[in-house]
Amino acid sequence: MTGVIDTTHTTAVTHAADAALAVHVERTSSPEALRWVCHRPDLDETPVPPRGSALEQMIDRGIVSAVALRSGDLIVRFPQPVDSAGPDTVAGVHRAVVDALRYRGWSTPADSTAVSIRTRAALSR
């Protein structure tokens, strides 16, 4: 039995949030700030970070100095340059961001992201 990865046919699909949150992290022009690209323009009008979330606790503890939403992305500012904060800190903030994106009031009604990507992987037979 052989499946075929057909590299020529394109199908539009939506990734459900219960399967995976479409999110990745990028550097910004500021050495103290990172951008979590989370494709959530709907959050621009909501309080940041969500009340009682781990992300809010990180601000309280001084690990993160500020969080802002910009064009659907989450900009997180650190008290020091990111490279000196250490990978564990960044990983911890990432987990907090992912938790926040799943947080009540922040998760989307349809429980799916607004990201629509096209896939060319199709299994036959």
Add this chain to the structure above:
Amino acid sequence: MSCHDEGSLLADPTATTVAIVGSPNAGKTTLFNALCGLRAKTANYPGVTVSRREGTLHLPDRVLTLVDLPGTYSLSPVSPDEEIVVDALEGRVEGVRPPDALMVVADATTLERSLLLVSEVLALGRPTALVLTMVDEVAARNGRIDMGRLSRALGVPVVGVIGHRGVGLDEVRELLADPAGWDRPVLSPPTSGAERSGWVASVLATSITAPEMDERTRRIDAVLLHPVAGTVIFLATMFALFQAVFTVAAPAMDALDSLFSNLAHAVDSLIGGTLGSFLGDGIVAGVGAVLVFLPQIVLLFLMLALLEKVGYLARAALLADRVMGRFGLEGRSFVVMLSAFACAIPAIMATRTIPSERRRLATMMSAPLMTCSARLPVYTLMIAAFVPDRSVMGPIGTQGLTMFGLYLLGALSGLAWAALLNVTALRSPTAPVMMELPPYRMPSAKSVALYVWDGAWAFTRKAGTVILGVTALLWVLLNVPSVTPPPGLTDAQAASYRMEHSIAGRAGAAIEPVFAPLGFNWQVNVAMIGSLAAREVFVSTLAVTTASESEEALPERLQRLTDGEGRKVFTPPTVAAILVFFVYALQCLSTVVVLGRESNSRKWPAMAFGSMFAFAYVAALVAHTVVAAVTS
């Protein structure tokens, strides 16, 4: 490219090493060749038969060692090739330094799938860059990749190239000037399935407009992958290939035949005596009889290269998958078997991509039954000499049909052999396998030329080494001891008498009781013994043993060859027996050796050689009996 120097580092061990990682068909090797030219060397990883290619890249300020790793879809290995990639990347291969930096090569048209591998490579934490190939195809299908945006999303440098046109190579060279200075991701991508899928989706959403459906490919596939139309087209393509190999190459082969014939005569006349006979009738005539088939080999490899590089062979594999499944094999085995039409050795080595050990063994054991290029000279000689050239329908002739029939017989027998192994010694459960259907592409002249050159050079080198050596040895054995023929014989009869009473002639006569039921005389027997080293030696030996009969071309000499009692040696039943014997017998020492190395056992090569030889004998006997009954 064939200096298999196990374990040793071929390039400067102190140079910075950059390993090229990517999925099969991503364009890794094209990029590697474009950067290193043909200065690459090949070695084996210690303890395994997986080869690694290393090349040196001279940059203005430094010298780099580039390592072209085997293709892999992920760093969760399922085949021996993929295992070695992971071990090499993680520095677990004894005696091989882990790479200082990694360059992932990915097909831009299948970026989503490639990003899964990218995420795994990034998680290794080494300096990494991404090179996207086939970016022109993305643009041609109205897709777009924002390289800067993708680079920011991944946190590593990204360069787009069009390998066969050399576009983007300068950027890659600039990048390679300072691997230690490459940007690194601020956070490793997630490694778990669901999270990683989300990461891939997010990266793609920010940086690419996916290419549109390839309408041309879709329309062509609708026909070529159709169960009925596709199968008919596949069979017609294969038939056209063999018909063309037979007819198109004929003028060039005739010219080469005349050249070697004149050269052999000239050498014999100029030097004279035993040395002249050895060099003229032995070496030049023997090796020349094999080299005459070079135009056919070139044509065969040219057509196989075009079919593969256009993208048709992958479709053929898909069509064949359903059939292969019934024989306990899979589509990937079909690709291996198709490459065995060129030579069984690379085909057996290519089985490393088959994850299931039992299926791999079944494919390895069946591959030698595919009609390799070494059989081509034997088939061509016998068909040209003994199958009348008649038109059956238009350009379709009896000779082309016979050739196609022999190829088909080999292929079907290989499948039947695999099926037998699958229900007996190598029973294994079926497992899903992924195959890739690349879009149809116009192959570059350079890549086709390299493919043809590799095949033609391997054939020529074999003629100049194995075949030359065996032919020289056989000439000596056919002329020692020197006996005095009885008086009253013509020169040709006297020469034949001397050969018949030589060491080789006596050996041929000694095994006559075994092969007499197949109609073989001592000359055919000697040629058969020689062909155990390499099949082509059958042709060169017949050229040597019949050289004294007349100055006609070899096919004509064989047509007129008679035994001591004036009976023709090559009767229709004998010709049928020879052809069938060559379909089945494993007469190739190199294949037996590689089979042993790849299966890591002596049992399997011994079984392959013994069983195929026994079956070849029985099948040849059946063919002889049937043809004798029909023609009597």
